[in-house]
Amino acid sequence: MTKTQKFISVLLLVALYAVIFVLEQTLAPSEMLFTVLKKGAIYALVAVSMNLLNGFTGLFSLGQAGFMLIGAYVYGIFTIPIDARASVYQYFDGGVIQFTVPLVVALIMAGTAAALIAALIGLPVLRLKSDYLAIATLGFAEIMRAILQWDKLGPVTNGSNLLRKFPTFNDFNIVTGGKTIYMSTLVPFIIVGVCIFVIVLVINSSYGRVFRAIRDDERAAEAMGVSLFAHKELSFVISSFFAGVGGALLAMYQMTVQASAFKAAMTYEILLIVVIGGLGSVTGSCIGSFLFIAASEWWLRGLDSGSFLGISAPMLFRAGFRKVVFAVIIMAIVLFYRKGLMGANEFSIQGIANFFKKLFTPRKRSAK
Amino acid sequence: MSGSVLNIKNLTMRFGGVTAVDNLPLEVRRGEIVALIGPNGAGKTTVFNCVTGVYEATDGSVSFLGKPIAKGTTPDKITKLGIARTFQNIRLFSTMTVFENVLVAKHMRMRQNIFSAAFRIRKEEQRVRDEALALLEEQGLLHLKDEAASNLPYGLQRHLEIARALATDPELILLDEPAAGMNPQETSELAEFIQQIRGKYKLTVLIIEHHMDLVMQISDRIYVLDFGKLIATGTPAEIQENQRVIDAYLGVADDA
Numbered sequence: 139m140t141k142t143q144k145f146i147s148v149l150l151l152v153a154l155y156a157v158i159f160v161l162e163q164t165l166a167p168s169e170m171l172f173t174v175l176k177k178g179a180i181y182a183l184v185a186v187s188m189n190l191l192n193g194f195t196g197l198f199s200l201g202q203a204g205f206m207l208i209g210a211y212v213y214g215i216f217t218i219p220i221d222a223r224a225s226v227y228q229y230f231d232g233g234v235i236q237f238t239v240p241l242v243v244a245l246i247m248a249g250t251a252a253a254l255i256a257a258l259i260g261l262p263v264l265r266l267k268s269d270y271l272a273i274a275t276l277g278f279a280e281i282m283r284a285i286l287q288w289d290k291l292g293p294v295t296n297g298s299n300l301l302r303k304f305p306t307f308n309d310f311n312i313v314t315g316g317k318t319i320y321m322s323t324l325v326p327f328i329i330v331g332v333c334i335f336v337i338v339l340v341i342n343s344s345y346g347r348v349f350r351a352i353r354d355d356e357r358a359a360e361a362m363g364v365s366l367f368a369h370k371e372l373s374f375v376i377s378s379f380f381a382g383v384g385g386a387l388l389a390m391y392q393m394t395v396q397a398s399a400f401k402a403a404m405t406y407e408i409l410l411i412v413v414i415g416g417l418g419s420v421t422g423s424c425i426g427s428f429l430f431i432a433a434s435e436w437w438l439r440g441l442d443s444g445s446f447l448g449i450s451a452p453m454l455f456r457a458g459f460r461k462v463v464f465a466v467i468i469m470a471i472v473l474f475y476r477k478g479l480m481g482a483n484e485f486s487i488q489g490i491a492n493f494f495k496k497l498f499t500p501r502k503r504s505a506k
Numbered sequence: 507m508s509g510s511v512l513n514i515k516n517l518t519m520r521f522g523g524v525t526a527v528d529n530l531p532l533e534v535r536r537g538e539i540v541a542l543i544g545p546n547g548a549g550k551t552t553v554f555n556c557v558t559g560v561y562e563a564t565d566g567s568v569s570f571l572g573k574p575i576a577k578g579t580t581p582d583k584i585t586k587l588g589i590a591r592t593f594q595n596i597r598l599f600s601t602m603t604v605f606e607n608v609l610v611a612k613h614m615r616m617r618q619n620i621f622s623a624a625f626r627i628r629k630e631e632q633r634v635r636d637e638a639l640a641l642l643e644e645q646g647l648l649h650l651k652d653e654a655a656s657n658l659p660y661g662l663q664r665h666l667e668i669a670r671a672l673a674t675d676p677e678l679i680l681l682d683e684p685a686a687g688m689n690p691q692e693t694s695e696l697a698e699f700i701q702q703i704r705g706k707y708k709l710t711v712l713i714i715e716h717h718m719d720l721v722m723q724i725s726d727r728i729y730v731l732d733f734g735k736l737i738a739t740g741t742p743a744e745i746q747e748n749q750r751v752i753d754a755y756l757g758v759a760d761d762a
């Protein structure tokens with residue numbers, strides 16, 4: 139990227155954040171748009187973290203929901219205000235943890251907990267054959283879901299009951315003398331932005347290069363002096379760290395946390411986003427996230443509730459039909475855009491310029 | 507300055523019932539170009555794989571620069587010791603550029619951790635980039651640096667694979683059939699190239715090759731394998747006279 143391109147990209151990002159800020163002050167907080175933006179941002183972070191592992195390092199893992207679950211719980215457990223604990227942990231005498239940590243610390247703890255557990259899983263699995271990573275992580279996610287609902291751990295995890303009353307996105311809104319400055323979309327966007335920026339720095343570093351080398355050819359990477367285990371483990375740990383942070387953000391968004399909600403289906407959704415966006419494309423994962431969330435939460439809603447695009451057909455458009463249409467769209471994408479929307483490319487100013495140049499350059503006629 | 511760089515003793519490698527390498531001794535001294543030849547399936551590549559830690563030898567020992575390499579040493583550690591290799595079937599990082607391919611080889615000698623690398627705290631990235639560019643320049647590959655490795659024509663892919671191996675700063679380089687698929691013109695250029703890099707980078711070379719012109723032209727000594735067993739060793743002149751070698755290999759495979 140040249141200096142100018144970098145400058146324009148930064149400018150565009152700043153503009154994006156400014157637009158979000160303005161929209162928040164002008165539109166009603168209940169607008170569907172904000173749901174899409176908030177959830178889309180969270181999913182974008184988790185999708186990018188999954189892409190680091192699956193797309194850039196070539197390791198197939200299915201543990202994203204499990205690491206998000208850990209992040210969500212660590213965040214919830216350590217941020218519920220002390221005077222709210224008696225009511226949240228009502229079946230466990232207010233729980234055993236009687237302190238709270240600042241929000242940013244809790245986010246880092248959420249990521250660190252997920253990263254530590256990833257390191258432990260990786261130790262046996264990545265040392266020998268990484269082929270088992272998908273099964274190991276999927277199994278781990280299921281086990282985690284059970285453990286966190288286990289009654290014996292109730293004093294810490296609240297058993298199968300909800301965690302709630304911890305700070306949420308709405309707590310970012312600033313109320314000053316009757317007026318509210320809305321920040322509940324902007325702040326998550328900033329957090330996600332910082333996290334994705336760090337992941338991009340990793341990808342662009344010597345380590346990121348080695349991750350891609352491992353993906354392209356393990357044997358050759360090893361012959362270049364690259365320790366396969368150390369680098370796979372590193373990629374897995376970083377990926378899980380940000381999945382953990384993403385889980386914490388999801389907790390803030392949902393306002394309550396319950397282990398039973400972090401099903402394997404959540405991992406598949408994220409995997410889908412990564413594939414739709416393009417394995418090995420960070421911007422692809424981001425764009426894919428917002429499209430996916432907008433489609434599933436907003437644009438296709440009508441398919442489940444009677445009328446869609448002004449067509450009223452309650453017999454056809456009823457609960458479950460949305461999923462059918464969704465599946466068809468996804469199949470179409472996979473069939474016609476085999477490499478996802480972006481392939482392994484990144485969305486860039488140069489890319490757009492080239493696209494339009496191609497569009498407006500008259501095709502050379504082939505001489506007959 | 508004629509110390510032993512690679513010293514293999516009684517190397518044996520069995521795959522189930524197949525004995526791919528059988529009790530092989532092999533020594534390469536500093537600055538030599540030594541060739542390992544023999545018919546298809548003789549066990550040549552297996553020797554490379556045992557030396558570089560891809561396989562753990564069933565029996566025998568390998569010493570590098572006078573020190574035995576412990577059993578179970580992984581390939582990356584062996585590369586760090588100073589043994590580089592190329593592969594019989596080219597193994598480049600195909601989605602990465604020529605420049606990136608070389609940079610990967612520099613990674614192991616960078617003084618960094620994930621934080622200093624991500625946030626570019628030290629100047630390591632710049633240092634290895636300069637080194638890699640210098641190497642590409644020396645190799646005449648600089649104009650291709652942003653080309654995807656998989657887009658290079660075959661001969662240049664082979665060249666890049668050797669350049670990438672050189673980027674690991676090796677003492678010893680193992681070349682597995684570098685002339686495979688090359689025409690006589692390219693092959694003779696390669697012969698010159700190998701002698702040239704030996705001098706320039708103070709290398710010791712162990713080469714597997716079927717092109718006998720090349721082998722006879724550049725080798726100081728030759729080892730001949732057949733069915734995993736050493737059947738002859740000596741200078742090119744001695745090998746060309748050896749009746750067993752002619753029967754087992756040269757007689758039939760001269761043009762292979």
Ligand SMILES: Nc1ncnc2c1ncn2[C@@H]1O[C@H](COP(=O)(O)OP(=O)(O)OP(=O)(O)O)[C@@H](O)[C@H]1O
Nearest residue numbers: 521524526544545546547548549550551552553594
């Ligand atoms: N991983 C393996 N598992 C089982 N058998 C193997 C393995 N690797 C090599 N072999 C066997 O060992 C023998 C020697 O193979 P090797 O590849 O070393 O031969 P080569 O001399 O390099 O032949 P070529 O000239 O065809 O490259 C062959 O019979 C081969 O089938």
Ligand SMILES: [Mg+2]
Nearest residue numbers: 550551552594
């Ligand atoms: Mg071979």
